[in-house]
Amino acid sequence: ETGVTQSPTHLIKTRGQQVTLRCSSQSGHNTVSWYQQALGQGPQFIFQYYREEENGRGNFPPRFSGLQFPNYSSELNVNALELDDSALYLCASSSDLTGANTGELFFGEGSRLTVL
Amino acid sequence: DQQVKQNSPSLSVQEGRISILNCDYTNSMFDYFLWYKKYPAEGPTFLISISSIKDKNEDGRFTVFLNKSAKHLSLHIVPSQPGDSAVYFCAATSWGKFQFGAGTQVVVTP
Numbered sequence: 001e002t003g004v005t006q007s008p009t010h011l012i013k014t015r016g017q018q019v020t021l022r023c024s025s026q027s028g029h030n031t032v033s034w035y036q037q038a039l040g041q042g043p044q045f046i047f048q049y050y051r052e053e054e055n056g057r058g059n060f061p062p063r064f065s066g067l068q069f070p071n072y073s074s075e076l077n078v079n080a081l082e083l084d085d086s087a088l089y090l091c092a093s094s095s096d097l098t099g100a101n102t103g104e105l106f107f108g109e110g111s112r113l114t115v116l
Numbered sequence: 117d118q119q120v121k122q123n124s125p126s127l128s129v130q131e132g133r134i135s136i137l138n139c140d141y142t143n144s145m146f147d148y149f150l151w152y153k154k155y156p157a158e159g160p161t162f163l164i165s166i167s168s169i170k171d172k173n174e175d176g177r178f179t180v181f182l183n184k185s186a187k188h189l190s191l192h193i194v195p196s197q198p199g200d201s202a203v204y205f206c207a208a209t210s211w212g213k214f215q216f217g218a219g220t221q222v223v224v225t226p
Contacts, residue, residue, distance in 0.1 A: 004159070033214070042120070042205050042216030043160070056212050090159055105214075107152075107159030 004108035006091050012114045013081050021076040021111045023091030031055075032074040033105065034066060035090040043090055049074055078113075086115045119143045120208050122217035130225055135193040137220050139206030142187060146208035146215075149182060151191045154203045154219070163204075164191070196224045 005024045013019050025032050031050045035043035045058035049068035063079040072093070078085055089112075092105040121140045129135045137151075150165035166173040166180045166189070173180050179192045193200055201224045206217040 035214075035216075040218065042122075042207075042218045043214075044216070045214050048212055058213065092159075104162060104165075107161070109157065109159050 004091055004093050004106050006089075006108035006111050008111055009109065010112045010114075012116060014116050015081055015083060017081050017115075018077065018079045019081060019113060021078075021089050021091075021113070023074045023076070023093075023108060025072045025074065025091075025093035026106050029093035029095050029106070030072050031094045031096060032068055032072065033092045033094075034074070034076045035092065036060075036085075037088040037090055037110070038084075039087070046076070081115045083115050086113060088112050119146075120206055120215045120217045122206050122220050124220050125218070126221040126223070128223045128225060129196050131198060132195045135191075135196045135200065135222055135224070137191040137193075137204050137206070137222070139189050139191075139217055140187060141189070141208050141215075143208070143210065143215070144184075144187070145210045148209045149180070149189050150207050150209070151178075151180060152205040152207060152216075154205065160205055193222075196222075198224050198226070200224050 007022050033048040034046040037043045046060050047057040048055050052068045065077045068074045088110040090110045092107045119142050147168045151163040152160035153163045154160040164175050164178045164180050166182050171182050182189045203219045203221050205219045
């Protein structure tokens with residue numbers, strides 16, 4: 001059973017650019033959530049996808065968007081990057097909505113984004 | 117709007133003693149509360165959770181207590197072991213949306 005994998009692990013972008021982060025969910029998991037963790041803070045909920053549909057969103061602007069594919073892998077896209085977007089971006093998967101609601105999330109190691 | 121707060125950024129405890137981590141929340145609609153543990157360069161891993169209808173949940177060395185009237189939960193680790201040294205995040209969820217605290221760095225000393 002493979003765990004949650006994210007790519008790339010590190011990347012550097014400049015203000016105004018666009019970035020795509022990728023996540024492969026754990027085998028058998030159909031729900032994926034994305035989180036932003038700034039330095040010294042806890043993860044902040046961006047949005048959740050269940051069976052390819054967005055199912056809940058946190059307080060993030062529309063330039064944060066996502067996709068979930070038929071194999072349940074997912075992408076996070078951020079347009080018009082700002083300096084404050086520098087953070088660790090975590091992907092988490094779970095086996096169904098019940099799992100996602102009760103906390104049985106399995107996290108990847110994250111993608112560290114630096115915006116210069 | 118910080119709905120989940122961990123007011124202690126760090127905690128140092130001697131091996132074999134009890135570690136007590138605290139967490140406060142403001143939203144009475146949360147229905148599950150949980151603790152995650154994070155080692156450097158790894159993603160958070162689920163540790164233990166508790167439903168809002170319970171006041172205690174135990175799993176081996178880990179016990180979570182929930183005081184709904186005070187909007188407070190705590191995690192007890194007994195006995196503390198060197199491998200428990202990590203950052204611990206308190207989290208709460210309502211309808212699948214999770215709120216995390218800022219984390220408490222625990223250091224277990226010999």
